[in-house]
Amino acid sequence: MTVPYLPDQVSRIEAGESFFFLCHKDVSCFTECCRELELALTPYDVLRLRWATGLTSDELHQRYIIEENHPARCFPEFYLSMVDDGRASCVFVTPHGCSVYQNRPGACRTYPLGRGVTRHGGTLTEQFILLREPHCRGFDEKCLQTVQSFTASQGLEPYNRFNDMLTGITQHERIGADLRLSAEQYRLYKLALFNLDSFRRLILEDQLEYPLEVPDRIVQDDELLLGFGMRFVKALLLT
Ligand code: SF4
Ligand code: SF4
Incomplete structure (x- = not known):
């Protein structure tokens, strides 16, 4: 992945490179980064917010998630709602x-880093940026981090793993070749990746056709179900 232009506050950073940063509840800017956001949600973010709230997938979408469908874009997009409090605060702050x-989205965990992944065939290439916004005082703390140590400390492993799986769909060469989904493919993409309760119910009621073996444990295991959903969507769209 090449980054042709970076705004002033953004710089490239290598995985082993170090920087000073620590966020904690006594920083003067505590929760300032939880406002005026466009917080795009991944399938794994939605899974974890379902865990956090105890809501069903439908209830979570109705209360906290905004869906956007652009005719020019191949896939729907999902964003966390913000509150109309004059500061556009996150619904959960x-x-x-x-x-x-404990179940906050991956973007919240990653900040002030950014991670981009490019897929060529089966090979993934990661690149990182560091975002130094003036309001963020975490950079004043004398705590030395690297991309690797920060990523581990923020519990990002499952988020990155599922996001990387998703690139097998969103960055597939057929998607780049102007593939457009049928209405039914679009519906099933949303269902299998962003509405696990309904996806699970349709599987258990044998209402879906799928060319893949269904793992027995999807009844109890959301992560296993989401992994199956990714394979299901890939088979549905790209084979
Ligand atoms: S989910 Fe939590 S960490 Fe993320 S913006 Fe909302 S309040 Fe902040
Ligand atoms: S602005 Fe930076 S230091 Fe302040 S709460 Fe957010 S991440 Fe932490």
């Missing part, structure tokens, strides 16, 4: 911090 902290 409180005076004490993030109310879904």
Whole structure:
């Protein structure tokens, strides 16, 4: 992946490169980064927010998620709602911090880093940026980090793993060749990746046709179900 232009506050950073940063509840900017956001949600983010809230997939979408469907884009997009409080605050921010902290989205965990992945065939290439926004005082803390140590400390492994799986669909060469989904493919993409409760129910009721073997444990295991959903969508769209 090449980054042809980077805004002033953004710089490239290598995986082993170090930087000073620490976020904690005593920083003067605590929760400032939880406002005025366009927080795009991945399938794994939605899974974890379902865990955090205890809501069904449908309830979660109705209460907290905005769906956008652009005619020119191949896939739907999902964003976390913001509150109309004059500061466009995240629905989950409180005076004490993030109310879904253990299951917060990957973008919240990654900040102030950014991770981009490019897929060529079966090979993934990662690149990272560091975003130094003036309001973020975490850079004043004398805590030395590297991309690797920060990624591990933020519990990003499953988020990155599922996001990398998703690139097998969104960056597939047929998608780049102006593939457009049928209405039924579009519906099933949303169902299998962003509405696990309905996807599971249709599987259990034997209402879906799929060319793949269904793992027995998907009844109890959401991560296994999402992995199956990714393979299902890939088979549906790209074979
Ligand atoms: S989910 Fe949590 S960490 Fe992310 S923007 Fe909302 S309050 Fe902040
Ligand atoms: S702005 Fe930076 S230091 Fe402040 S709470 Fe957000 S991530 Fe932490």
